[in-house]
Amino acid sequence: MKNLTLLLLVLAFVSCKKDDDVVQYDPTPYTLEYGNFPAPKLPADNPLTVAGVELGRMLFYEQMLSKDGTQSCATCHKAEDNFNDIRRFSIGVDGGEGRRNAMSVSNLAWHNTGFFWDGRAATLREQALKPIQDPVEMNETLVNVVTKLKSSKMYQDQFTKAFKDPEINSDKVALALEQFMFTMVSHDSKYDKWLKGTAQLTDSEERGRVLFFTEKDPFNNIKGAECFHCHNGFDFSNHSITNNGLDADADFKDLGRFEVTKNASDKAKFKTPSLRNIELTPPYMHDGRFVTLEEVIEHYNSEIKQSSTLDPLLYTIQAGLELTPQDKADLIAFLKTLTDQNFTTNPKFQTPF
Ligand code: HEC
Ligand code: HEC
Structure with missing residues (x-):
């Protein structure tokens, strides 16, 4: 009798344990951390849950998403490079080269002008399936991806x-x-800490900050680099799709936004990138034509090209910003205060495998 009770107890324990093991839907909400930024307006039909975010992280680092199992999203969006690719053009699974420089994956919750350099994906969920199917990227079909995932107990x-x-x-x-x-x-960059009063900018960084946010006014002898016209707000971008004067009409190679809208006024227009962590993501521009921040600053200082679609905000600086070598160094010192190693090393965004 005693033995039977024990047996029943053991059985009860085993079956109970089995119940615990059954995997169930877990709607526990995920708490988004965004410092002093305003709350993002996220789509109501895809609420952030701990389990959903974790699944997304697994998929971001999942090589099964590519045809030959050699590439994940993180192959071209590496944590230490601000989830970007420091190669001028990324190489896909079949060795083919893309035609545009990769982009950073950060602060996308606030982007409202579409994704990719030409804004061709209206939503992030739409964006996410494109690299999988892109022949010069992961080159896999969605049907195959789903079959592979279904065969994995971990993903089930x-x-x-x-x-x-x-x-x-x-x-x-x-x-x-x-x-x-x-x-x-x-x-959580040095600049954010400065905003909160917990870090100080050096004299050079502070001079660069003022230049960045000031409009040049030659009549009143005021110097300015005018960057804030487009790289403004907490993400250092209004995300507008515009032409920042890289080429004259005759030299337009990549027609950018025009490829999406077929509207002549959209030729050579590209999405304004955030400047957060810009120090970590060379080379620069949609075609990675500039290797250093010095080259970028010189572009805005003296090399803006006239064209039919040049952003009117840059007309005023066609004469050049007339920045001195010290001004340029100060601007770069300021841009480097936007580097946030707490982001690039945050364990929440690293591989779960
Ligand atoms: C072979 C390299 C490569 C792989 C793999 C790759 N990407 Fe990209 N990613 C790029 C390039 C290049 C661009 C810019 C392409 C363009 O604008 O035409 C880009 C752009 C993006 C953007 C746009 C960011 C913005 O500000 O608009 C997001 C988001 C993104 N990728 C996420 C992903 C995800 C998610 C995956 C995996 C499913 C992935 N990428 C796989 C190279 C890659
Ligand atoms: C009229 C709007 C505008 C102004 C003003 C402007 N930018 Fe830009 N910026 C852009 C656009 C658009 C791009 C992307 C262009 C492309 O790749 O074709 C860009 C790209 C960049 C990039 C490269 C980013 C990357 O990820 O490759 C840097 C760095 C940059 N700008 C810094 C600055 C600085 C510094 C200033 C001030 C001196 C400035 N910008 C002024 C619109 C602007």
């Missing part, structure tokens, strides 16, 4: 935790990647 479990309906499909791959990318927020 994680999709079950992340979504009410556990079926694995490409829409959910997109939603999970969207969730994870929304959480990738860089808000």
Whole structure:
């Protein structure tokens, strides 16, 4: 009798343990950290959950998303490079070279002008499936990706935790990647600490800050670099799609936004990138034509090219910004205060594997 009780107890314990092991949908909300930034307006149909964000992180680092299993999103969006690629053009699974420089994956929760250099993806979930299928990137079909994920117990479990309906499909791959990318927020640079009063800028950084936010006014002898016209707000970009004077009409090679809208006034227009962590993401511009920040500053200082679609805000500086070598060094010192190693090393954004 005593033995039977024991047996029953053991059985009860085993079956109970089994119940605990059953993976279930877990709607625990994810708490987004964004420092002093305003709250982002996230899509109501894809609420951030701990399990959803974790699934997105797994997928971001998942090489099964590529045709031959050699590439993940992180191959071209490396943590230490501000989730960007420091090669001028990324190389896809078949060795093919893309035609544009990669972009950073950070603070995307606030981007409202579309994704990619030409803004061709309206939403992040739409963006997320494109590199998988791009022949010069991961070159895989969504059908194959879903088949591969379905054959993995780890993914069966994680999709079950992340979504009410556990079926694995490409829409959910997109939603999970969207969730994870929304959480990738860089808000803790030296500049942010200065705003909070917990860090001081050097004299050079402070002079650079003033130049950055000032409009040149030759009549009143006021120097300014005018960067804030487009690189403004807490993300150092209004994300507008515009032409910052890299080429004259005859030299337009990549037509940028025009390829999406077929509107002549959109020729050679590209999305204004954030300048956060800019120190970490050479080379610069959509085609990676500038290797250093010095070259970028010289472009705005004296090399703006006239064209039919040049942003009117740059007309005023066609005469050149007339920055001295010291001014240029100060601007770069300021740009480097936007570097946020707490972001690039944050364990939450590193590989879960
Ligand atoms: C082979 C390299 C490569 C891989 C792999 C890759 N990307 Fe990219 N990514 C790029 C390039 C290049 C661009 C810019 C392309 C363009 O604008 O036409 C880009 C742009 C982006 C952007 C746009 C950012 C913005 O500010 O608009 C996001 C987001 C992004 N990638 C996320 C991802 C995700 C998610 C994956 C995995 C599913 C991924 N990438 C895989 C190279 C890559
Ligand atoms: C009229 C709007 C405008 C102004 C003013 C402006 N920019 Fe830009 N900036 C852009 C656009 C648009 C791009 C992307 C252009 C491209 O790649 O074709 C860009 C790109 C950059 C890049 C490269 C970013 C990357 O990820 O490759 C840097 C750095 C930069 N700008 C810094 C500055 C600085 C510093 C100033 C002031 C001296 C400035 N910008 C003024 C619109 C502007």
